[in-house]
Amino acid sequence: xxxxxxAEATWRGSLMEGEGTIERVGSGAFGPLxxxxxxxxxxxxxxxxxxxxxxxxxxTCFAMALSNGLAQAxxxxxxxxxxxxxxxxxxxxxxxxxxxxxxxxxxxxEAAFREAAEGAKENCPxxxxxxxxxxxxxxxxxxx
Amino acid sequence: xxxVQRRVDxxxxxxxxxxxxxxxxxxxxxxxxxxxxxxxxxxxxxxxxxxxxxxxxxxGCWTMSLAGELTGAGTPPERxxxxxTTTLDEVEGAGHRIVASDIHARARVPGIxxxxxxxxxxxxxxxxxxxxxxxxxxxxxxxxxxxxxGV
Numbered sequence: 001x002x003x004x005x006x007a008e009a010t011w012r013g014s015l016m017e018g019e020g021t022i023e024r025v026g027s028g029a030f031g032p033l034x035x036x037x038x039x040x041x042x043x044x045x046x047x048x049x050x051x052x053x054x055x056x057x058x059x060t061c062f063a064m065a066l067s068n069g070l071a072q073a074x075x076x077x078x079x080x081x082x083x084x085x086x087x088x089x090x091x092x093x094x095x096x097x098x099x100x101x102x103x104x105x106x107x108x109x110e111a112a113f114r115e116a117a118e119g120a121k122e123n124c125p126x127x128x129x130x131x132x133x134x135x136x137x138x139x140x141x142x143x144x
Numbered sequence: 145x146x147x148v149q150r151r152v153d154x155x156x157x158x159x160x161x162x163x164x165x166x167x168x169x170x171x172x173x174x175x176x177x178x179x180x181x182x183x184x185x186x187x188x189x190x191x192x193x194x195x196x197x198x199x200x201x202x203x204g205c206w207t208m209s210l211a212g213e214l215t216g217a218g219t220p221p222e223r224x225x226x227x228x229t230t231t232l233d234e235v236e237g238a239g240h241r242i243v244a245s246d247i248h249a250r251a252r253v254p255g256i257x258x259x260x261x262x263x264x265x266x267x268x269x270x271x272x273x274x275x276x277x278x279x280x281x282x283x284x285x286x287x288x289x290x291x292x293x294g295v
Binding site: 002003005010020022028044049051052060063068070088093129132 | 156158159161178183185192198201204215223240241
């Protein structure tokens with residue numbers, strides 16, 4: 001069954017001097033969040049940006065895919081700490097998403113954990129949407 | 145221009161079906177947002193999801209791209225309103241995939257005519273980095289309307 005998720009943004013004025021807002025999302029989980037071109041392309045000043053939201057989408061998607069892969073291998077994780085760092089090159093586009101994960105998974109070998117993490121990186125829906133255009137990397141390790 | 149990096153951290157506990165996670169942005173723009181599988185594929189119940197975050201990214205990226213095109217054409221917008229809807233679906237043989245991201249835009253732009261506006265919309269979609277990358281695997285549709293002056 002298809003699932004739709006919706007977000008609304010507004011903008012006032014020119015690109016360089018104007019300002020925008022991620023007004024609301026369907027779930028109500030966040031918003032309004034301010035955005036601007038200087039905050040996107042230079043220092044954030046505490047503002048979000050499309051690249052930060054892509055990093056958030058990738059990190060959450062990868063964490064869910066990996067928890068599923070680990071559970072299917074008989075090792076549901078106690079905890080996964082995931083980060084995604086997305087690189088934006090103004091004028092070129094969104095070039096890279098670097099994932100890191102450290103996992104607490106009882107009774108699992110490091111090699112099997114890395115293999116599961118690699119599978120999640122390849123197959124999670126956000127990775128599938130980014131691949132081809134965005135270089136994906138992964139650094140996976142077990143902490144216990 | 146120098147490259148820009150944005151980082152988000154996620155902590156997840158437990159298996160997919162019953163576990164849950166929280167995400168926080170390094171910029172501080174959002175912190176401790178909850179997410180789970182149930183709220184991703186069924187009722188959101190106040191929780192965000194990868195697809196909602198992509199919709200927010202697309203809406204934000206697309207507004208900036210259109211603002212840039214309109215500014216470059218000498219007609220900066222008074223106000224743009226953009227909704228993005230991202231669809232996750234099960235694709236036979238491929239599992240869950242993001243299959244579509246649809247843009248609906250309304251614009252109030254003093255001094256522009258319809259043809260110029262349509263050119264700017266086309267260029268905005270072609271130049272939006274998010275539209276470009278998601279088009280590799282999903283469909284992107286754009287529906288843009290120019291509000292009449294004084295409305």
